[in-house]
Amino acid sequence: MKMVKCYIQYEKLEEVREKLFALGVPGLSVAEVKGIGKPMSQMRAHPESKTSKLPQFHPSLEITIVLESDGVDEVVEALVSTLRTGNLSDGKIFVLPVEQAIRVRTGEKGKQALY
């Protein structure tokens, strides 16, 4: 199993929901977060720059999906094609390993807990 964490712009949420459930994801969570992207690393690379100022937080949505490893590529491709406008801050996707999933109601574990 894998966890896909995806940071998106608010206005993309509905389109992302449609695409993900068309692909049959077993569930997802959405959280309102604030974050900082690339400017932070640019500042680290050039700390002497007089023009660099402390990066500011920007509101973003964090989507978390846990799914079978086999489905990850398809989900990531769907996210990228839905989110990409070519502008800065289109978003960021991370893929993490997941050790276990447990459905509390039944005690089912692993894949059975997802679907």
Ligand SMILES: Nc1ncnc2c1ncn2[C@@H]1O[C@H](COP(=O)(O)OP(=O)(O)OP(=O)(O)O)[C@@H](O)[C@H]1O
């Ligand atoms: N390395 C990171 N770790 C954790 N969260 C991140 C990281 N990079 C980006 N994020 C989250 O993703 C959001 C969107 O990032 P963003 O799309 O601006 O990435 P970027 O790397 O700066 O790309 P771009 O150059 O297109 O702006 C950030 O506001 C933050 O919430």
Ligand SMILES: [Mg+2]
């Ligand atoms: Mg950015």
